[in-house]
Amino acid sequence: MKRIKITITSFLVVSLIQAQFSVSGEINPYAMIRTKDSSKINLPFRLLSLDTGYSFESFDIKINTAVEHRIKTNKSLLDLREAYFAFYPEWGEVKLGKQIHSWGAADAINPTNNANPYDYYYMFKVGAGTKVGVLSLASTYYSDSFQIEIVVNPYFNKNRIPYAEKDFPLAPDNEPKVKYYPNEELEIGVRLQTSLNIGDFSLSFFSGNDRMPSLHTGIFSNESSADISMDLGYRRTAMLGLDFVTFIGDFTIRAESALYETKTGIIENNNRLNNFYVLNEDVIYSQYVFQFEYTTSNDLMFSGQFIGSRTINEDRKWQNNSIESSSGEIIIPDFNPGMGTPFAMFSNKAFLISSSGVFLDDQIDIQGSVMLNLENSGLFYSFGSGYSPILNWKVELAATQFLGSGKPKDPFTLMEDFSHVRIGIMYNF
Amino acid sequence: MGKKHSIYLKINTLVIIFSTSLIYGQTGREIALMVDQLPSPIDISNESTMVLTNSKGKTRTNKMISKSVDGNKKQITWFIEPKDDHGVAFLKIEHDNKDDEMRMWLPDFKKIRRISSKRRGDSFMASDLSYEDLASREIEKYLYERREDVIIDGVDCFVVEVRPTEKVESSYQKHLSWINKSTLSVVKENSYDKRGELLKIKKFTHKKIKDYYIMSEIYVENVQKNHSTKLVIDKMEVDAGVKASLFQEKNLKRLPR
Numbered sequence: 001m002k003r004i005k006i007t008i009t010s011f012l013v014v015s016l017i018q019a020q021f022s023v024s025g026e027i028n029p030y031a032m033i034r035t036k037d038s039s040k041i042n043l044p045f046r047l048l049s050l051d052t053g054y055s056f057e058s059f060d061i062k063i064n065t066a067v068e069h070r071i072k073t074n075k076s077l078l079d080l081r082e083a084y085f086a087f088y089p090e091w092g093e094v095k096l097g098k099q100i101h102s103w104g105a106a107d108a109i110n111p112t113n114n115a116n117p118y119d120y121y122y123m124f125k126v127g128a129g130t131k132v133g134v135l136s137l138a139s140t141y142y143s144d145s146f147q148i149e150i151v152v153n154p155y156f157n158k159n160r161i162p163y164a165e166k167d168f169p170l171a172p173d174n175e176p177k178v179k180y181y182p183n184e185e186l187e188i189g190v191r192l193q194t195s196l197n198i199g200d201f202s203l204s205f206f207s208g209n210d211r212m213p214s215l216h217t218g219i220f221s222n223e224s225s226a227d228i229s230m231d232l233g234y235r236r237t238a239m240l241g242l243d244f245v246t247f248i249g250d251f252t253i254r255a256e257s258a259l260y261e262t263k264t265g266i267i268e269n270n271n272r273l274n275n276f277y278v279l280n281e282d283v284i285y286s287q288y289v290f291q292f293e294y295t296t297s298n299d300l301m302f303s304g305q306f307i308g309s310r311t312i313n314e315d316r317k318w319q320n321n322s323i324e325s326s327s328g329e330i331i332i333p334d335f336n337p338g339m340g341t342p343f344a345m346f347s348n349k350a351f352l353i354s355s356s357g358v359f360l361d362d363q364i365d366i367q368g369s370v371m372l373n374l375e376n377s378g379l380f381y382s383f384g385s386g387y388s389p390i391l392n393w394k395v396e397l398a399a400t401q402f403l404g405s406g407k408p409k410d411p412f413t414l415m416e417d418f419s420h421v422r423i424g425i426m427y428n429f
Numbered sequence: 430m431g432k433k434h435s436i437y438l439k440i441n442t443l444v445i446i447f448s449t450s451l452i453y454g455q456t457g458r459e460i461a462l463m464v465d466q467l468p469s470p471i472d473i474s475n476e477s478t479m480v481l482t483n484s485k486g487k488t489r490t491n492k493m494i495s496k497s498v499d500g501n502k503k504q505i506t507w508f509i510e511p512k513d514d515h516g517v518a519f520l521k522i523e524h525d526n527k528d529d530e531m532r533m534w535l536p537d538f539k540k541i542r543r544i545s546s547k548r549r550g551d552s553f554m555a556s557d558l559s560y561e562d563l564a565s566r567e568i569e570k571y572l573y574e575r576r577e578d579v580i581i582d583g584v585d586c587f588v589v590e591v592r593p594t595e596k597v598e599s600s601y602q603k604h605l606s607w608i609n610k611s612t613l614s615v616v617k618e619n620s621y622d623k624r625g626e627l628l629k630i631k632k633f634t635h636k637k638i639k640d641y642y643i644m645s646e647i648y649v650e651n652v653q654k655n656h657s658t659k660l661v662i663d664k665m666e667v668d669a670g671v672k673a674s675l676f677q678e679k680n681l682k683r684l685p686r
Contacts, residue, residue, distance in 0.1 A: 021534045024515045051516075051536075082596075085556050102539040127538040142677050164510045197527040215486050247545045299552055343442060359658075362482050362511075362555050391489065398674045428512035 006272075010067055013234035014269055023429075025050040030424025031071060035401065035416070041167045042072040043421055044121060046079075046129070055247040060086040062099075064133075072178045082133045087116040090139040098133040101151055101254075103191055103204055104256045105243040109341050109352075111258035111287035112204050112241030115151045117159040117191050117211040121168075123342050124382075124400070151206075153187035156234070159211040159342075169414040180216045180233025182209040199246030199253075206239040208337025210262065213250060217267060218277050218318070220330060228275075233279065237262040237339045248421055250294060257288040261337055276319040277330065284313040300357040311335060346411045351372040363388050378412025392429065397429075398422040457573030457589040464613050465568050472498045472671035476664040480505060481556055486656040491554055494685055496671050498677050501565050503676040507684050508554070518681040521546075523564060531560070534681035541678050550600025557649040557658040561600055562620075572595040576605070581617060583612045601628070614642045627652055637665050 026049050032041035047069035054061040064082040069075070071223030084097025104110030106124045123130060134157045140149040162168040163175035194201050197312040216233035243256035261284050269276045286309065293303035318330045335342060355368040370381040384398035399421045404413025455463070479491040490510060497504040502523040508514040516536040523529045531545035549561035576588040586607040592641040593599035602625050607617040612656045621630040634646035 020684075022684065024512065026513075055683065060683065088679060088683065090674060093682075100539055126536075129537070133510070140679065142679055195530065195543075197524075247542050247547055251546060256614075295548060295551060297550065299555070358555060361483050361487070364491075365486075367606075390646050394513075426513075428515070 002086060003212050006061045017207055019054055019056040022053040022055070023050070025429060027427045027429075028424060029069075030422055032422050035399070038419065040071065041418070042070065043162070043165060043167055044068045044070040044077070045359065046122075047076065049081075049129075058088045060088070062086065075381065080133075085089060088201070092139065092147070094139045098135050099138065100131045100133050101136070101138060101189075102131075102200065103189075103241070103243075104129060105200065105204075105254040106246045106256040106289040106291045106305065106347065107254065107293075107303065109289050109305060110243075110256060110412040111309075112191075112202075112206075112239065112243055113341075114206045114208065114211075114239055114258075114339050115153065115187070117157045118342050119160040120342065121160065121162050132157065133152045134379050145196075146192065147190040148193075151187075151191075153189075153190040153208065154185065155180045156185040156187075156209050157211070159215070159304050161212075167418075169417050170411060173362045175233050176213060178213045178233060180265065182234050182268060183207070183240065184236065196318065197246055197357060201244045202242070204239070204241040204243070206241070208237060208239075208339070210237050212279050212338040213338065214281075214336050214338055215279050215333055216264060218330070219273060219276060220347075220399075223342045233265070233267075234337055235262045235264050239339065253295045254291040254293070255289065257286065258289075258340065259284065260269075262338065266275035276318070277320045279332070280315075280317055281318050281335070282315040285309065285311045285334055285335075285337055285340075287337075289341075297359070303354045305349075305352040305354075307341075307343055307350045309337070309340070309348050346371070347373040347375050347378070351388055373405070373412055376407065376410055376412070378402075378404045378410055380412065380415065386426070392427060394426040394428075396422070396424040396426055447549070455575070456590075457575035458568070460575060460587050460589050460608060461568055461571070461573045461591070462613070464608060467613055467642070468637070468648075470499050470643070470667035472668060473501075473643065474666045474671060475499075475662045476663075476667055477660055477662045479554070479556055481661045482657045482659070484601060485532060489555075491556075494518070496675060498671055498673065498676070501563075503673070504563075505676055507681075509684075514554075517686065518684075520676060520678065520681055521560075529564070532655060532678060532681065534678075536551055536682075537653065541681060547598060549598055555661075557651045557654075557656055558647070558660070562631070566591070567597070570594055578610075581607055584616060586616060599678070612642050614644075622653075623657065634664075636664060636665070641667060643667065 005423060027047065034041055046066045048067040050065050052063045057132040062082060062084055066081050068077045068079050082093050082099050084099040086093060086095045101115040104114040116134050118130055119132050134153050135155060136151055136153045138149065138151045140147055160223045161216060164173060166170040189206040191202055192205040213232040213234055215230055217231045219228045221228055231297050237260050239258050239260050241258040245252065245254045249274055262281065264279065264281045288308050291303060293301060295301045316332055316335065329409045350371055352369060352371045352375050356367040358365045367384045370379060372379045380399065380400065380402040382400040383410045386394045386396045388394040390396045401419045402412050402415040404410045407413055447623060451628065474496045478496050482487045491508065492510040493506050493508050495506040504521045507678040508517045508518045518534040520532045521529065531544045531546045533542050533544055535542055536585050549564065550559050553560055569635040570593065571596055572592045574590040576590055579586055579588055586609055589606045589608060591604040591606055593601065602621045603625050604617050605619045611614050611637055613634055618631040619627055628651065630650045630652060632648040636645035645662045650657040
């Protein structure tokens with residue numbers, strides 16, 4: 001026993017001597033002011049992001065935390081965004097713990113990136129900050145010409161939605177009570193990437209559960225549309241994805257496409273109610289992004305993204321004790337995808353133009369983007385700039401404006417109230 | 430392997446010294462070949478500081494760690510400072526018969542992004558060095574013309590004009606290189622843009638480590654922008670046994686110890 005203790009102590013001492021600690025992060029207080037009436041938008045933001053790491057030989061421990069703050073209530077919340085253990089053998093890497101995975105070749109909008117739920121509070125940000133970390137086991141094998149990644153999520157995870165947030169126009173008024181949670185929680189993803197002279201090509205597969213709830217059952221009075229109660233649940237969805245990056249002349253092309261098949265799980269009529277109906281859905285839908293980018297000799301980057309989604313095949317019906325209700329008796333609501341990029345809820349066809357550049361030795365950075373709804377007349381545009389007079393400090397100013405089609409249910413119209421100016425300071429350490 | 434390599438280096442060095450002392454009537458290409466055939470380390474590891482100075486004299490400092498093998502044909506660089514770039518890493522693999530591969534690890538996105546290797550004239554981390562400046566030059570893809578020898582800062586130099594051929598995509602029309610006759614190391618180079626106007630003045634300082642003359646400082650001035658970059662190698666190690674397997678995507682994600 002004493003020998004074991006000595007061995008463990010020696011190992012820990014040697015580990016501490018040879019190990020490398022790293023701490024980095026940012027402090028980023030900001031305020032969002034509504035363009036319409038100069039009122040403050042009361043939403044939380046990440047005041048502090050802290051990335052800590054501990055490396056020893058082929059092992060890493062990574063912990064990423066954030067302090068989320070809300071100005072109006074002056075309340076802060078500690079968020080453990082990631083905490084995982086990584087092992088790097090000669091052939092690749094193995095990671096276990098709460099982590100964020102990033103799949104897909106396109107920038108910001110990635111239909112194939114489904115291993116983690118989205119954090120809708122940060123849906124207009126870019127990068128891993130838009131995602132919620134989940135407990136998973138991931139491993140990647142690297143060879144000279146290809147790599148294969150496997151992700152296993154043992155538990156079900158849902159999107160973080162800003163329920164009952166009056167200042168977020170797309171937020172539901174209340175958090176709905178979800179009755180039907182997945183019977184099968186296990187989620188598996190596989191991604192195969194090959195590198196060729198002309199570019200990188202990837203094929204991916206993900207089998208998991210919807211991140212957004214959808215209507216599952218209803219109890220109707222006298223088999224009419226006048227419902228007594230409706231219950232939500234999460235469907236099982238499988239995704240087959242393809243993405244690539246290639247270079248044509250001075251242009252870089254990044255494209256990504258995902259095909260989803262979603263099905264309602266088996267739901268029993270436990271209470272043997274005659275007016276209990278199940279909305280059985282079996283839908284195939286797709287989402288895609290086609291992106292081209294060009295960088296000028298002055299390091300100005302221009303990119304264009306064509307973003308689309310469409311329902312390919314749908315079989316959706318209310319069923320009562322395995323007997324289909326006749327059409328017209330009970331209204332079938334519109335189909336809502338529960339997996340994929342959140343931008344699909346804005347439009348089925350949109351075009352996003354972005355540009356960014358840095359000036360005066362990285363002291364000034366400027367970005368601008370315009371998203372055009374190709375289906376209706378909605379659009380949003382944003383402009384952002386950062387000025388760094390002192391190294392590691394930056395003053396940020398950004399503006400986002402939404403213009404809807406005028407139709408009340410159009411997301412662009414709803415988001416008009418969210419148009420705002422953002423002022424903040426960022427300190428990197 | 431180590432002994433064989435050492436003998437090979439010694440023979441090479443003797444051949445070069447013998448050659449340089451006897452044949453002063455070489456052509457530009459022969460001088461370039463001599464420079465190309467200089468013994469070079471199997472691998473180089475370094476920590477460096479890059480100071481950018483703008484026309485108003487304001488500076489910005491970048492720190493990075495880099496490892497390379499095969500005469501810089503495979504290179505991995507991790508950025509340490511400025512802090513907003515901390516953890517960003519860059520992997521370059523040059524190929525003889527196909528396009529080079531360049532990838533960047535962006536920690537904020539948790540993503541490795543393949544970037545075009547065709548735009549070799551793009552600036553490297555907002556410095557006055559372009560990716561082309563950092564790449565090795567393949568002899569057969571350039572034309573060399575010897576100019577009149579000069580003495581600069583007391584160093585007797587060959588002067589060679591280097592012009593890219595159609596086999597290579599270049600943002601330059603030509604370079605004028607000053608090569609130290611005794612060490613065959615490039616001490617200065619002027620690079621001209623496509624219009625033939627002077628664009629960059631580069632000065633190189635070399636340090637002898639083991640049997641090699643290795644660049645320890647690079648000063649680049651973009652005369653058209655009145656902007657300069659000074660890259661100083663703070664720590665350097667050669668032939669330290671850097672493994673070929675280091676030049677994999679997964680290693681971009683881990684800062685070296």
